[in-house]
Amino acid sequence: MNPQFPFQPIAEYRAHESEILAAMKRVGDSGHYILGPEVTAFEKEFAAAIGATHAVGVANGTDALVLALRALGIGAGDTVITVSHTAVATVMAIELAGAEPLLVDIEPKSFTLDVNKLAGTLKQNRSRKIKAVIPVHLYGHPADMTAILEIARANNLRVIEDCAQAHGAKIGGKTVGTFGDLAAFSFYPTKNLGAIGDGGAVLTNDAALAQRVRELRQYGWRSRYISDTTGMNSRLDELQAAILRVKLPHLRRDNARRRELAQIYFDAIGAPNFSSARSSAELQRADLKIGVPSVGAGCEHVFHQYVVRSPPRDALAEFLKSHGVPTAVHYPQPVHTQPAYLNRVVTGAGGLAESERACREVLSLPMHGYLTNEAVQFAAKEISEFRA
Ligand SMILES: *Cc1c(COP(=O)(O)O)cnc(C)c1O
Secondary structure, eight states, X not given: XXXXXXOHHHHHHHHTHHHHHHHHHHHHHHTOOBSSHHHHHHHHHHHHHHTOSEXXXXXXXXXXXXXXXXXXXXXXXXXXXXXXSSOHHHHHHHHHTTOEEEEEOEETTTTEEOHHHHHHHHHXXXXXXXXXXXXXXXXXXXXXXXXXXXXXXXXXXXXXXXOTTOTTOEETTEETTSXXXXXXXXXXXXXXXXXXXXXXXXXXXXXXXXXXXXXXXXXXXXXXXXXXXXXXXXXOBHHHHHHHHHXXXXXXXXXXXXXXXXXXXXXXXXXXXXXXXXXXXXXXXXXXXXXXXXXXXXXXXXXXXXXXXXXTHHHHHHXXXXXXXXXXXXXXXXXXXXXXXXXXXXXXXXXXXXXXXXXXXXXXEOOOTTOOHHHHHHHHHHHHXXXX
8 A cells, every 4th residue: 555645734733632632621711812921922933943033923924924025124126035935925916015126047057046136136226125025935045145245234134034934944953034134924724833723923033023913913913903104914823823832843853854854765765866956958968857856054944845846847746746745836836926016016137037937847755744754665666667
């Protein structure tokens, strides 16, 4: 019999079911359902887990980005740089805040913001009011924060990290979400830390920015019923906070487990990684058909996804599906070519060829902390069969 590939949200629920039910009962019995003790406690615990001073619980990861932008006073007339190879939410959030997105290409090994193209884009767009950059730690691999912070400092840009796929990822021992001015996290059920519903958080080490986010998430209130600014309604609810408090203590172990499973893929699929075969042509010429992920020097990857690059991607996905191995494509189309953004969104220096190539080649293999070794070994064996 083929091994099972349970969907992550239900697998995590089953693994912690009795604790989750107890937490839900605790909230029900408390009679306090919005912005109460569970949210306050989770904010403290999550900030401590990541290594930031302040966390503000919000309704979802998109809102976390919008609130971070608004807390910085970024809106109409301003431009914000991010990537096109990301969840559409990153780009959508910039427009929701009233600003204009400017999309820059990715670096092909890490799938994250290409810092050389960021620098080139800033040079080419001197007339725009570029206020911030949002690096996305895509698939759980950190963006090059050292270089990004240096460029940001030199160009007077604020930095908001999109950490929706990278809870616990590190660069040189420092956790992502602590590098920029603010960071946005999502607790959508499939993220490395997921609720049973929607949730998000904004992290920052700046007390004044944290206070701004707290006001903005609830009608712009500084004190009850009195709006100081026009805010939003974007609260994390008590039930989700209580559930997240059950799951947070397992984040480190879950991420370690993802790395163990990634190692099974690395060992079974073998070389090369993207550093030795960077282009589709190289992959095809060597008849490798597949390239495994790179992990940057000093980076701790949390494998939100284990993403291989394969020029015959659709054939590989079809083969795996027919052999009982579910896969997914993150993402099939870069944001700048999607109907809502096509011919409308501004793109950066050097074009977006790597973003477009990634969307043709990427395939996410089964990956989460509750899969068995046998399931991943089976998936890896089927990949070897496809290559043979
Ligand atoms: C999931 C995700 C978001 C949005 O989070 P939601 O909670 O779904 O609003 C933003 N950015 C990235 C990179 C994501 O993966």
